[in-house]
Amino acid sequence: MFLASTSFWLDQVVNGLTIGSMYALIALGYTMVYGVLKMINFAHGEVFMLGSYAGFGVLVAFGGESIAGPMVVLAIAAAFVGAALASASVSVVLERVAYRPLRNAPRLAPLITAIGASIFLQFLVLDVTGAKASFYPRIFPSGSIEVGAFRITYLQLFLVGCSVAMMLFLYIVVQRTAVGRSIRAVAENRTAASLMGIDVDRAIVTTFVLGAAMAGVAGVLWGLFFLQVRGSMGFLPGIKAFTAAVLGGIGSIPGAMVGGYFLGLAETVGREALSAIPGLNFPNEWRDVIAFSLLVLVLLFRPTGIFGELVSRRA
Amino acid sequence: MALLEVEGLVAGYGAITAVKGISLHLDEGEIVTLIGSNGAGKTTTLRAISGLIRPRQGDIRFAGRSLVGLKPHEVVAVGVAHVPEGRGIFGTLTVKENLLLGAHRRRDAGILEDLERVFALFPRLRERLGQVAGTLSGGEQQMLAIGRALMAKPRVLLLDEPSMGLAPFLVDAIFQTIVEIRAAGTPILLVEQNAAAALEIADRGYVLESGTIVLSGTGAELARNDGVRRAYLGEL
Numbered sequence: 282m283f284l285a286s287t288s289f290w291l292d293q294v295v296n297g298l299t300i301g302s303m304y305a306l307i308a309l310g311y312t313m314v315y316g317v318l319k320m321i322n323f324a325h326g327e328v329f330m331l332g333s334y335a336g337f338g339v340l341v342a343f344g345g346e347s348i349a350g351p352m353v354v355l356a357i358a359a360a361f362v363g364a365a366l367a368s369a370s371v372s373v374v375l376e377r378v379a380y381r382p383l384r385n386a387p388r389l390a391p392l393i394t395a396i397g398a399s400i401f402l403q404f405l406v407l408d409v410t411g412a413k414a415s416f417y418p419r420i421f422p423s424g425s426i427e428v429g430a431f432r433i434t435y436l437q438l439f440l441v442g443c444s445v446a447m448m449l450f451l452y453i454v455v456q457r458t459a460v461g462r463s464i465r466a467v468a469e470n471r472t473a474a475s476l477m478g479i480d481v482d483r484a485i486v487t488t489f490v491l492g493a494a495m496a497g498v499a500g501v502l503w504g505l506f507f508l509q510v511r512g513s514m515g516f517l518p519g520i521k522a523f524t525a526a527v528l529g530g531i532g533s534i535p536g537a538m539v540g541g542y543f544l545g546l547a548e549t550v551g552r553e554a555l556s557a558i559p560g561l562n563f564p565n566e567w568r569d570v571i572a573f574s575l576l577v578l579v580l581l582f583r584p585t586g587i588f589g590e591l592v593s594r595r596a
Numbered sequence: 597m598a599l600l601e602v603e604g605l606v607a608g609y610g611a612i613t614a615v616k617g618i619s620l621h622l623d624e625g626e627i628v629t630l631i632g633s634n635g636a637g638k639t640t641t642l643r644a645i646s647g648l649i650r651p652r653q654g655d656i657r658f659a660g661r662s663l664v665g666l667k668p669h670e671v672v673a674v675g676v677a678h679v680p681e682g683r684g685i686f687g688t689l690t691v692k693e694n695l696l697l698g699a700h701r702r703r704d705a706g707i708l709e710d711l712e713r714v715f716a717l718f719p720r721l722r723e724r725l726g727q728v729a730g731t732l733s734g735g736e737q738q739m740l741a742i743g744r745a746l747m748a749k750p751r752v753l754l755l756d757e758p759s760m761g762l763a764p765f766l767v768d769a770i771f772q773t774i775v776e777i778r779a780a781g782t783p784i785l786l787v788e789q790n791a792a793a794a795l796e797i798a799d800r801g802y803v804l805e806s807g808t809i810v811l812s813g814t815g816a817e818l819a820r821n822d823g824v825r826r827a828y829l830g831e832l
Contacts, residue, residue, distance in 0.1 A: 459700070466686050466697050473684030476646060478672035478701035478748060 288430035293550045299437045299506065301545020302444035306499035307522030308529070308537035309451060310492025316468040316532045317488045319388065323395040324375055325496060326519015327402035328368045332497025333504045333514065334406065335367030336360035337415055345418040353420050360501045361443075368497030371402070372489040381482070399519075406512035414511040417504040440502050447498055448538055451491060455534060464488050468532075517569065524576040530586030539587055548572055597660060598623050599783060600645070600676070600752050604654035607644040614640040616807035617654065622752065622785050627778050629786040629794040629815070631828055632804035638787040639681050641804075642754050645785075646678040647671040658752070673701050677750035681757050683741040687730025691721055694729050694740055698747030707747070714743040717773055735766040742773065746782070753782050759790045771797050791828035795819040803828070 307329050314322045340348065343356035379394040425434040455461035466474040467484040475481050503518065504510050525544045529536025548568040555571075556563045563571070579586060598621035608614040615637040622628045630638045643649045645656055647668040656663045663671055671678075677698075686694050695714065699707045715722040718739040724732060729740060738758055745753060755774065759767040767790065775797050778784055788794035795801055798815035803824060811821065818824050 459696070462689070462693055462697060463700060465689060465693075469686045469688055470684055472648060472668075473680060473686065474697075475648070475668035476672065476678050476680060476684060477697045477744070478669045479697070480667070480669045 286430070288432065290550070290553070291431050293553050294546065295431075295433050295437055297546035297549035298441055298542065299545070300548065301525075301542035302441050303499045303503055303506075303518065303541075304522045304525045304544050305538045305541025306444050306447060306495045306502075307518060308525040308541045309448070309495045309534065310489075311523050311526040312529070312531055312534060312537040313455075313464075313488050313492045315526070316534075317464065317485055318380070318384075318391070320380070320391045321395065321523065321531075322375075322380075322489075322492075323392070323519070323523075324379075324398040324402060325492070325522070326515035326517075327399050327406075328372055328375075328493050328515075329496040329500045329503075329518060329522075330406065330510070330512065330515030331371050331402065331500070332364035332368035332493075333500030333510045334415075335497065336364035336501035337417055337504055337510050339363040340418050340420070346420065348418060348420045353422070356420065357501070357505070361498050364497035364501045365494035366497070368493040368500065369490040372493035373486055376486055376489045381485075399515075403512055403515065408512075410512055412512065414509045417508045417510065419508060421505055436506060440506060443498065443502060447495055451495060452534065454491065460484075460487060521569075521572055524572055526586075527576060528579055528586055530588035533586070533588040536586055536588035543587070544572055544575065547575055599659060600785065601657045602641070602645065602654070603657070605641065605644055605651055605656065606653040607640050607649055607651045609640075609649070613652070614807055615644065618802075618804070618807070618809050619654075620802050620809065620812075622783055624783055625778065625781075626799045627774065627784045627786060627797055629788055629791075629798040629801040630804060631788055631791040631794055631801060631818075631824075633828075634789070635806075636804040637807040638804055639756055640807075642678060642680075642756050642785070642787055645671070645754060646676060648678075669701070672748055672750075675749075675751035676754065677745040677748045677752070678754040679741045679745045679756060679758065681760070683737050685729045685732070685737045685740055687728065689729055691724045691727055691729050691732070691740060694744050695721070695747050698744035699749075702747075702749065706749070710747055710749060714746055717746075717776060718743050734761050735763070735769075738762060738766075738770055739773075742770070742777075746777065750782060753777065753784045754787075755784060756787045757789060758786070759788060759793060767793055791824070792819075792830075795824075795829075 310325045311322060314320060339360040340356055343352065343359065348356045375398055379398045380391050383391045383394060421436045425432050426438065455464060463479045463484045464487060466477060466479060467481055471481055521544060525540035526537045528543055529540025548571055552563045552568055552571050555561055600622040602618065602620045605615055605618050606613065618641065630641060632638055644651050647663065647666050651664055658674055658676060695711060720736055721739055721743055724736060732740060758770050771793050774784060786794055786798065795815045795818050800814050801818045802809045803811040
């Protein structure tokens with residue numbers, strides 16, 4: 282084990298980047314909503330789950346397992362759009378019903394409704410589906426690229442590429458457009474933003490929509506990779522992505538991305554590295570223990586996260 | 597008909613009634629100042645005009661149209677820009693982004709031209725354009741706050757304590773600019789604790805005490821008034 286081959290470690294890195302991409306995409310929603318409302322939207326994991334279901338529905342409508350050839354590209358693109366729309370719609374309703382009425386309430390109140398909304402959505406889907414999993418059609422071309430000891434499957438490459446493209450898109454929207462500028466203004470000073478003529482409610486809804494669209498796409502990627510959807514699937518990725526956002530420094534967009542990859546690599550490369558120490562052994566089931574131990578350690582020793590200075594300067 | 601009219605305004609926060617039935621007006625081409633000590637209700641009056649708080653009673657009309665019930669972004673859209681107490685600068689955004697936010701509701705092609713107009717008033721802002729606004733000095737931040745409000749191309753400008761925390765020579769410069777802004781066609785409602793400086797440039801003024809207007813008149817009249825001199829101009 283200790284002398285595992287180079288290819289073994291490179292595989293772990295690729296696995297870490299794959300899972301980390303999805304954590305990062307979901308984490309963006311947590312961090313952006315926190316940025317404007319100083320609130321943790323704990324229902325975000327369920328927004329991700331509903332996106333995954335919506336994408337599943339689109340793929341089934343396109344023919345499920347029988348999708349082939351160029352239709353695969355079209356079907357996956359449609360699944361992305363469907364998932365982003367579904368997740369965004371759910372988020373808009375959540376914001377309107379569960380969070381906006383509590384905008385000026387003590388911060389604990391919206392946190393509790395968020396947990397309530399999370400449980401509600403999860404059990405609603407579990408009830409409707411009879412708690413059974415559905416299976417994503419296995420339509421993505423198998424095969425992989427190998428360069429020496431380095432190997433990445435087409436699916437992993439697609440997954441990382443899509444995630445990076447989405448993050449780049451989000452970065453441009455937030456940093457380079459008038460919409461992004463108004464979101465950043467609202468995040469910093471809501472009153473002053475309203476005096477600029479910014480419709481604060483709309484900016485907040487836009488923030489939810491952007492975060493939810495990222496989570497919806499992540500839901501489709503998750504389905505394509507793990508090939509399963511079920512009502513409870515949002516819980517762990519949701520809380521892991523929250524961990525990633527805290528790792529990176531909650532409120533910071535680059536922090537959420539870095540935190541996502543950091544957590545993904547910690548669960549894979551980090552876990553194997555610990556196992557390589559003689560006398561220690563952390564099989565794959567330990568990945569959650571490692572993730573949440575990291576959360577506890579960060580909260581203890583660096584509660585502001587990796588990009589912490591930025592956040593505290595913003596506060 | 598006055599451009600901006602406040603009639604019988606009652607407003608406050610929770611159990612506190614900070615403004616207890618005041619009426620005032622602002623005409624085209626005027627600088628009107630609202631002076632008074634801390635807690636007299638000056639800021640509350642401005643916040644009610646711009647929709648940040650809802651009046652409990654009374655009416656606020658702009659060009660004949662009631663502003664009561666409008667949200668702050670809607671008040672900006674009808675042409676009232678408000679530079680709030682403490683300036684409300686977005687410290688993590690650049691100077692340019694702050695200025696562009698001032699023009700947030702505009703879709704016309706004149707934005708770049710107006711940017712030049714702001715630079716003509718405040719040349720320092722051009723030098724600082726790419727800088728993060730939080731790193732500006734207090735005087736520069738005040739310039740940015742006023743310049744940003746002008747980017748909305750307002751028909752009325754509300755200024756809350758522009759002299760706050762500034763060195764005397766900067767106060768003079770800011771007040772000089774206020775006169776220039778009026779000359780360029782934008783009337784100004786100026787809230788100030790620095791009554792001497794405010795009355796010097798104001799056409800008219802109102803004196804607020806505990807939420808009511810106790811005195812009004814031209815700037816010169818108020819500056820001559822014994823009560824005003826004792827209470828606000830530091831004379832015995």
